[in-house]
Amino acid sequence: MSAITYEHIKTCKQSGARLGIVHTPHGSFETPIFMPVGTLATVKTMAPEELKQMNAQIILSNTYHLWLRPGSDIVKEAGGLHKFMNWDRPILTDSGGFQVFSLSALRNITEEGVEFRNHLSGEKLFLTPEKSMHVQNDLGPDIMMAFDECPPFPAEHSYMKASVERTSRWAERCLEAHARPQDQGLFGIVQGGEYADLRKQSAKDLVSLDFPGYAIGGLSVGEPKDIMNQVLEETTPLLPSDKPRYLMGVGSADSLIDGAIRGVDMFDCVLPTRIARNGTLMTSSGRLVVRNAKFARDFGPLDENCDCHVCKNYSRAYIRHLIKCNETLGLRLCSYHNLHFLLSLMEKVREAIRQDRLLDFREEFFEAYGFNKPNAKNF
Amino acid sequence: MSAITYEHIKTCKQSGARLGIVHTPHGSFETPIFMPVGTLATVKTMAPEELKQMNAQIILSNTYHLWLRPGSDIVKEAGGLHKFMNWDRPILTDSGGFQVFSLSALRNITEEGVEFRNHLSGEKLFLTPEKSMHVQNDLGPDIMMAFDECPPFPAEHSYMKASVERTSRWAERCLEAHARPQDQGLFGIVQGGEYADLRKQSAKDLVSLDFPGYAIGGLSVGEPKDIMNQVLEETTPLLPSDKPRYLMGVGSADSLIDGAIRGVDMFDCVLPTRIARNGTLMTSSGRLVVRNAKFARDFGPLDENCDCHVCKNYSRAYIRHLIKCNETLGLRLCSYHNLHFLLSLMEKVREAIRQDRLLDFREEFFEAYGFNKPNAKNF
Ligand SMILES: [Zn+2]
Numbered sequence: 142m143s144a145i146t147y148e149h150i151k152t153c154k155q156s157g158a159r160l161g162i163v164h165t166p167h168g169s170f171e172t173p174i175f176m177p178v179g180t181l182a183t184v185k186t187m188a189p190e191e192l193k194q195m196n197a198q199i200i201l202s203n204t205y206h207l208w209l210r211p212g213s214d215i216v217k218e219a220g221g222l223h224k225f226m227n228w229d230r231p232i233l234t235d236s237g238g239f240q241v242f243s244l245s246a247l248r249n250i251t252e253e254g255v256e257f258r259n260h261l262s263g264e265k266l267f268l269t270p271e272k273s274m275h276v277q278n279d280l281g282p283d284i285m286m287a288f289d290e291c292p293p294f295p296a297e298h299s300y301m302k303a304s305v306e307r308t309s310r311w312a313e314r315c316l317e318a319h320a321r322p323q324d325q326g327l328f329g330i331v332q333g334g335e336y337a338d339l340r341k342q343s344a345k346d347l348v349s350l351d352f353p354g355y356a357i358g359g360l361s362v363g364e365p366k367d368i369m370n371q372v373l374e375e376t377t378p379l380l381p382s383d384k385p386r387y388l389m390g391v392g393s394a395d396s397l398i399d400g401a402i403r404g405v406d407m408f409d410c411v412l413p414t415r416i417a418r419n420g421t422l423m424t425s426s427g428r429l430v431v432r433n434a435k436f437a438r439d440f441g442p443l444d445e446n447c448d449c450h451v452c453k454n455y456s457r458a459y460i461r462h463l464i465k466c467n468e469t470l471g472l473r474l475c476s477y478h479n480l481h482f483l484l485s486l487m488e489k490v491r492e493a494i495r496q497d498r499l500l501d502f503r504e505e506f507f508e509a510y511g512f513n514k515p516n517a518k519n520f
Numbered sequence: 521m522s523a524i525t526y527e528h529i530k531t532c533k534q535s536g537a538r539l540g541i542v543h544t545p546h547g548s549f550e551t552p553i554f555m556p557v558g559t560l561a562t563v564k565t566m567a568p569e570e571l572k573q574m575n576a577q578i579i580l581s582n583t584y585h586l587w588l589r590p591g592s593d594i595v596k597e598a599g600g601l602h603k604f605m606n607w608d609r610p611i612l613t614d615s616g617g618f619q620v621f622s623l624s625a626l627r628n629i630t631e632e633g634v635e636f637r638n639h640l641s642g643e644k645l646f647l648t649p650e651k652s653m654h655v656q657n658d659l660g661p662d663i664m665m666a667f668d669e670c671p672p673f674p675a676e677h678s679y680m681k682a683s684v685e686r687t688s689r690w691a692e693r694c695l696e697a698h699a700r701p702q703d704q705g706l707f708g709i710v711q712g713g714e715y716a717d718l719r720k721q722s723a724k725d726l727v728s729l730d731f732p733g734y735a736i737g738g739l740s741v742g743e744p745k746d747i748m749n750q751v752l753e754e755t756t757p758l759l760p761s762d763k764p765r766y767l768m769g770v771g772s773a774d775s776l777i778d779g780a781i782r783g784v785d786m787f788d789c790v791l792p793t794r795i796a797r798n799g800t801l802m803t804s805s806g807r808l809v810v811r812n813a814k815f816a817r818d819f820g821p822l823d824e825n826c827d828c829h830v831c832k833n834y835s836r837a838y839i840r841h842l843i844k845c846n847e848t849l850g851l852r853l854c855s856y857h858n859l860h861f862l863l864s865l866m867e868k869v870r871e872a873i874r875q876d877r878l879l880d881f882r883e884e885f886f887e888a889y890g891f892n893k894p895n896a897k898n899f
Pocket residue numbers: 443444447448449450451452453478481
């Protein structure tokens with residue numbers, strides 16, 4: 142029996158989106174779901190009890206960053222990531238691959254793995270499928286990711302084909318190196334860029350390896366939204382219906398809904414906390430930049446349709462004041478609201494699936510948010 | 521009837537320290553008490569609900585800073601500081617005087633008031649007793665402070681005498697300008713530096729004006745601890761026993777205890793939050809710098825004798841990791857523990873007064889903390 146199992150509840154008759162429950166050693170979470178990102182074993186500015194208060198059911202953390210600081214040996218000695226960071230619900234870690242490819246200017250890819258420079262110290266490091274598994278086994282998340290190559294967008298077909306094939310060989314090595322399959326579920330990552338044939342090849346290779354879940358990688362890397370949606374339409378049907386599907390690095394409200402409609406169950410992104418630190422909010426009527434002078438005397442909540450702790454207790458004027466003064470509480474309140482917004486959006490998505498009306502919900506949400514306007518902002 | 525009243529509960533038979541309750545329009549607080557400082561309408565890194573969780577009964581905010589940002593008109597329009605910052609317990613504001621004298625390099629003191637430069641924009645500003653009252657009436661704290669001159673330490677006797685006399689004249693103007701005596705209590709500030717005759721003169725002047733409470737200013741400005749204690753011993757007996765006494769800007773554990781022994785009821789200081797942002801903690805066995813490498817694998821709490829939320833849930837190793845990575849949660853956890861430490865220390869001081877054993881408690885605490893060692897740190 143795998144550490145991770147997917148329970149299908151129902152499919153939306155209108156959209157085809159899936160409602161489900163993923164069971165893990167640290168409890169279950171409902172899907173489709175958004176996972177807040179806690180890069181360095183902390184969701185930036187937030188405390189675990191706040192994440193629970195906003196009903197975060199699973200969070201993500203980054204293998205690469207924790208490997209460098211504090212070191213996976215220290216996390217292991219602490220009793221694993223859950224204990225180290227005081228979070229007893231499910232955790233997913235990525236493989237480190239994405240950071241190696243995006244943070245390190247100098248890297249050398251071989252069949253064995255990737256040589257690169259530590260983005261903090263410049264020191265030479267080597268990451269392989271085996272090393273990534275070892276680090277993730279030390280960290281101890283409920284869900285681990287296979288170590289994959291993350292090619293740039295766009296990439297030539299020939300480059301992408303070689304990359305997809307290497308990622309499949311690495312996936313096999315990951316499965317072999319994984320030391321704790323009984324209490325950590327390892328997900329494979331489908332690559333292939335915008336090439337339908339390569340997505341097909343990648344999915345076929347990985348499905349044959351029988352992972353307990355599958356991620357779709359290489360999207361949200363600069364490609365237009367319609368390409369992302371098209372790739373999802375071509376890819377999710379290739380994945381087994383009894384396993385969860387995770388679209389990596391996607392956190393704008395429109396993409397979460399469009400992803401769910403295309404059969405995706407799990408999403409993560411730093412977007413809500415990153416823009417919060419800038420005083421930018423997601424609200425039911427669109428983007429709001431609370432730094433703006435026009436909010437100096439606005440004593441209403443960030444979002445009048447939001448029932449989060451922040452909107453119930455603090456005004457735009459106060460939050461603007463905090464942000465203008467670089468006060469930490471301002472970042473906290475904005476981060477809290479934005480995370481709550483996406484978690485609550487996914488709750489609404491699940492409810493719409495239950496009621497077989499996700500396409501209607503999409504239309505209502507897009508209209509209110511402003512996604513239907515020409516040149517709409519992405520978040 | 522004054523907005524602020526002092527209820528005397530008992531006097532410690534061993535030390536002479538006072539146990540009391542101060543009643544305000546936003547509820548009561550027990551004395552002796554430590555007040556966390558929320559300079560810009562936020563106690564740095566903390567949320568109001570955390571301050572309540574650690575049982576903060578009253579907080580302080582700074583008139584000068586709020587006058588500049590967001591402006592007292594905005595706070596007034598929000599319904600006052602309590603509503604603006606979501607804090608429904610008592611608030612005390614200072615007069616702005618201390619910041620004018622400490623933050624502005626260029627200032628010109630006249631009988632009318634002080635001309636100085638805004639430390640942010642360089643713009644010329646003028647602060648007078650009337651202006652300070654006006655701003656504090658707009659902010660709406662339960663306790664306001666009279667606008668005083670804050671002379672440097674040391675200062676010549678002749679300079680200090682002139683300053684004390686001006687402060688008394690300003691105190692009278694403050695009382696006259698105060699527009700809301702029915703719901704805001706105005707405290708006078710006794711000055712006089714280390715000169716016993718001037719402290720006596722200042723206290724006599726202010727007591728004759730019949731303020732609902734008295735502060736002792738001009739201490740903790742660089743003078744040795746024994747001078748501070750001596751000034752307190754000479755000054756508190758000059759103050760009416762049916763009014764609260766507030767020692768401004770003092771927050772080291774030894775000074776809180778020594779101040780209480782000399783009849784002080786209220787204290788404030790940025791120390792616990794300022795050193796927290798550096799990863800420095802106050803613990804029952806003394807100062808702890810959690811950044812230090814020796815804590816990298818220390819999975820115990822910051823203070824094993826502390827029952828605060830942080831010590832119950834997080835390890836030194838995790839907090840060190842957060843501080844090393846500049847993660848906000850690290851600053852939050854350290855600030856929380858330090859504030860809890862001082863609030864809980866004052867709870868113990870009150871209990872020791874109740875049991876007539878504050879001198880014994882002082883001895884035990886000083887010994888455990890390390891204050892009895894030669895060259896002991898101040899916090
Ligand atoms: Zn909200």
